Amino acid sequence: MCNKNFIYLLNDALENNHLQRALDAVHTFKAADLADILTQLPLSSSQILLVNLPARAYVFSYLKPQQQVKFAQILPWATLAEIIGEMPSDKRADIFKQLDLEQQNVLLPALAQAKREDIRQLAAYVEGTAGAIMSSEYATLKPNMTVLDAIKMLRLEAPATETIYIAYVLDEMRKLLGVISLKQLILGQEQDQVDQLMTTDLISADVDTDQDDVAKTIARYDLLALPIVDAQGVMVGIVTYDDAMDVASEEATEDFLRVGAVNASSKLSLKNASIFVLYQKRVFWLVILVFGSLLSGIGIAHFEDIIAANIVLVFFLPLLVGSGGNAGSQSATLMVRALATGDVQFKDWFYLLGRESLVALCLGVTMAIAVSVLGYFRGDAMVALVLALSMLGIVLLGCLIGMSLPFILNRFKLDPASASAPLVTSICDATGVIVYLFIASQLLTGIAP
């Protein structure tokens, strides 16, 4: 939404100390847009703008982690401590974890006692769990409050909570008794008690729950926020729907990249990552897959004589091997996504294996007919037969490998997505070479020139 000219003028105003003019020019912008503008301005100007923005902590929390660290290095310590102190607790813990030990040690004493405790606790949870993404700012109510008192309480708590639309009803030990929405309160009678109106069949998650499962639960039940409890049932935080959206988008990106054989996390920015990082994220899979291709090469070496005698076989090699790889990667892709969205579970394996065999048979027959026509025109009836049989076998095997691998990885608690396209393709390729050349060696040697 911001073109270069606007950024140019804004930078000009900031460099010439026309701070008020700059602030006026951006005062209708939303936090996400302001964060964008900060990344487009030169660092000196963006520092001035950030420090003077009314909602600076909120804008700061919209910046990407690497940009937050960049600012953390140049901002005066007192200002940084102020901004970090004003941030939502989950975002505060995130930036804290990005800082190096020395920076953390300077920063901690500058924060209020309560925030110091909070940051230490939140930063201690394992990355990728509910604990690591939860916020400790949520509204709480007591079960015996009246609706009138509850609404008054929420008004008081509002500045220090992520949302006042959902409040959690806790007992003296901070154990979770129920959840009540502002809607339920507004629709209730002023003298009703909170525990008469609250929902007690509540959905919560443990601090150790995988963040992906937290996001799925929020999406499944259309929740505004999910309460997080520790092993003793004591409430320790909430994960809100907007955090769940971010997690879902990150996970989708990671799955997607893995299919493309990129060993990257969703935090990788194609535009800002260094050349070396991009190289590093990609070279791993490329080299691994070389070994996969070597298997195909070894298969070929084993049958070198039959190839030398029937050079026409090489013409069809990419086609047959490629088709097996493609069919296998289709199966794997469908399965990985179905496992990720929860459409299928491990117990469905046998049922799905049966279905997949039928689908693979249909696909294999179609492809076999197509390739045998090509083979007849390029070679002869015998070549056509070799091609048809090979294609059928290759597609069948490819589909079954592609379908089974994600399940097997899932069974061994590995991420099924890491087994997807690249790995499946190279296994199917090698299988394809062997099937093709074995069938050829059985049927063709007799008629070799």
Next chain:
Amino acid sequence: MCNKNFIYLLNDALENNHLQRALDAVHTFKAADLADILTQLPLSSSQILLVNLPARAYVFSYLKPQQQVKFAQILPWATLAEIIGEMPSDKRADIFKQLDLEQQNVLLPALAQAKREDIRQLAAYVEGTAGAIMSSEYATLKPNMTVLDAIKMLRLEAPATETIYIAYVLDEMRKLLGVISLKQLILGQEQDQVDQLMTTDLISADVDTDQDDVAKTIARYDLLALPIVDAQGVMVGIVTYDDAMDVASEEATEDFLRVGAVNASSKLSLKNASIFVLYQKRVFWLVILVFGSLLSGIGIAHFEDIIAANIVLVFFLPLLVGSGGNAGSQSATLMVRALATGDVQFKDWFYLLGRESLVALCLGVTMAIAVSVLGYFRGDAMVALVLALSMLGIVLLGCLIGMSLPFILNRFKLDPASASAPLVTSICDATGVIVYLFIASQLLTGIAP
């Protein structure tokens, strides 16, 4: 969450007319879980259960489209009309669109006038736009109302709105003046006017906006709901955050499947789709890719003599060609995802092309060194040189093709994801065959036996 034994007992209770017992057994379940149970029960039992559930319309809206249609075919018309009448307006329009013309004509007269109008309007919007996913049930306020009156108004409107946490302030022509949250109202003074408190710098979308862009806007600004306006600026609906989550998940699935060369929409269920549908979704790309592989075959046929003279070349064929395809599909995957998440735009092409060339050069050199060592041991120094040069050229070309194709498709308003892995791989494969065998023919013919 429901094991087979529970379903068995529930079915038993329903079949033996112990309806109350069945309802008691599920009364703490959430709508999403009840929808799951309905799909696991035999149709006759699930029909009885559905009709008698207190929140049946809400549960019904959680069913997948094909299941809704299944129920629509067996439920008595009057009951179906009642359930559909009680559903949220966006879900009601969705199921209406799934029914055939005859069913629509029986259903419409059974609905109240206002709902009939509403369903006709919502069903008229093009699939995939904001109009097609929006709901017409939102809370509205007048600008000159006091906070006290506004909260009373929201209490009255609550049963007929998707959310009362966000209310839209409209003028007499229903043009959108501002938006006010229940939080702003609660924190305001009772005698304040709505137009003093409301936010006027509001974010809205046009009815024709792509649903994916709507979901992105909601995620970017962490909105609870996005107001949708028509060409005249008149408010016509809202899209809520939970609908945005569904859209984002659908789009991620579609992109993901496309990378795996499956021509499928996100609505495809691996478990429930018929064998024929699965066949149909996959055969298209498999056959298309055969033609891609044929290009490689033609390249091979052109250089048949050099292969026959140096059969060792075939050993390295899968490795070299595969590496080009892998490198290209990495580039394409990174680019498709970066375009989808908005990390890069078309204007970044030249900048990214430069960076990609550098990354590709590093990758190519690494791979060239690796493969030349293999070549030296398997063949001789000359073979090693051929392999190193080919690998470098193939990886460079692969990366540049992989990077450019999504951009070009994007430029021509085609979905960049459809150009991803499968297509890129077969183009890179064919390029790889030609580069490899051309270099071999230049350097090796002289020393052929």
